[in-house]
């Protein structure tokens with residue numbers, strides 16, 4: 416997969432009719448703003464994500480990344496602007512969309528298998544669902560823990576089960592809110608490659624929030640930095656500060672020189688200038 | 691912060707299966723951090739080891755001994771403090787005539803039926819108030835005020851409205867059971883982890899499906915604690931009902947014994963109430979333990 420998938424948005428926007436389950440869905444954010452009381456969190460966010468594109472969102476804590484993802488998933492209505500999935504506005508939950516939250520959010524009374532099954536598309540036949548759940552738990556390395564309750568596994572394992580739950584949906588849009596933040600460094604790298612494998616097998620539009628610039632550069636076709644411009648008054652909402660295309664085919668070499676220069680650029684933008 | 695962080699102690703390294711060679715099915719050596727966070731051993735942090743429940747029998751035995759000692763000195767007249775043997779004789783006497791069984795059966799039945807009615811109503815209204823902001827706004831404060839009314843204050847009104855017989859007693863017990871269940875259910879549903887509810891919504895659960903798959907299960911532990919409280923309160927309200935207006939039942943046995951000066955039977959009634967209350971609580975306690983394992 417190369418950055419060629421980031422097709423022009425006009426093409427993505429034209430496909431208004433819902434496609435079959437599992438095919439990637441284009442996401443358009445048009446002037447999205449969100450205000451809580453008189454606290455302006457997001458203002459005027461425009462972003463076109465082509466079907467099958469992987470976009471990483473970076474930005475300081477509290478700048479509204481999770482809020483933006485919730486709007487995409489139909490869990491929160493933006494105060495202004497609109498979110499379009501394949502050209503149709505999102506009003507409520509959309510079955511083509513699957514979310515892995517910043518926390519695992521597993522149902523404590525269900526086993527990991529039961530929690531993963533919650534992600535299955537509605538109407539999945541029982542036997543097929545069981546098979547798919549078992550396969551996914553194996554993919555995220557939890558096959559042996561299918562019958563465990565969330566409270567008896569580690570936070571990182573719970574987070575992986577939450578990822579399996581999201582993948583169970585065969586989503587058109589996969590919304591990931593810092594999905595690997597709770598994992599140890601090694602597992603995180605493995606899970607990143609695992610996600611790339613899954614995406615190579617079933618092209619999916621991905622919106623991924625992360626604090627890890629390397630993760631963004633390893634996974635994304637495009638890295639979007641959200642935030643307030645320097646010197647802007649604090650009451651101004653966050654918007655898109657910078658969009659960086661990552662034009663490097665997968666599999667990527669984590670030590671690639673081009674990635675290194677992009678990393679330096681992004682870190683500087685995020686307020687961590689090179690010494 | 692990361693629970694998956696590199697284990698510091700040898701024990702947890704083992705528990706997390708860092709060796710991992712026993713798991714050939716997992717991809718790419720994805721092994722760091724595998725294994726239960728709490729290896730089902732008893733030494734979980736924050737839980738004290740429970741002592742044997744038999745220790746709970748120690749104090750009653752000591753009390754029994756002291757009671758026996760106090761009566762055998764002869765310092766107290768039997769009309770004030772009957773001996774344990776006298777109470778056992780009173781029990782045997784009433785049992786032989788079939789009266790004790792009758793008192794126990796009717797009281798237990800009243801508690802059981804009243805509790806079932808009150809708990810069911812408490813669950814229904816509590817769910818309504820806990821889930822609907824409208825119901826909360828409309829009903830919340832009224833129910834709060836009714837709750838503040840002491841149990842005995844209801845008795846005259848119930849007698850006036852419903853008359854004698856079983857209905858007023860069952861109603862009083864139901865009132866007693868209603869409030870703990872109502873309060874805990876409403877508050878548990880109001881405080882269901884918003885993150886879990888959102889996750890349910892994110893996977894398409896709505897309305898009844900969200901209620902039965904996320905909200906109710908999440909509230910189960912608190913609701914059961916409420917049921918347990920309600921059962922205790924049911925016994926309280928039962929005695930209130932039977933003391934004032936009845937011709938059978940343990941509360942009646944109490945009043946009748948007071949009128950006849952049968953202190954031995956007063957003791958018998960009190961001890962029987964204590965034992966029945968404790969027994970029914972133990973049954974609900976077992977149910978609670980099962981439910982906590984199942985739902986929490």
Ligand SMILES: Nc1ncnc2c1ncn2[C@@H]1O[C@H](COP(=O)(O)OP(=O)(O)O)[C@@H](O)[C@H]1O
Nearest residue numbers: 451454456474475476477478479480481482483
């Ligand atoms: N439901 C809410 N009510 C009020 N304020 C909120 C709500 N959700 C988020 N916020 C505020 O919006 C801001 C952005 O939150 P969030 O999107 O979680 O940030 P991020 O994910 O970028 O760290 C924060 O200041 C937070 O306090």
Ligand SMILES: [Mg+2]
Nearest residue numbers: 480481517592
């Ligand atoms: Mg966030």
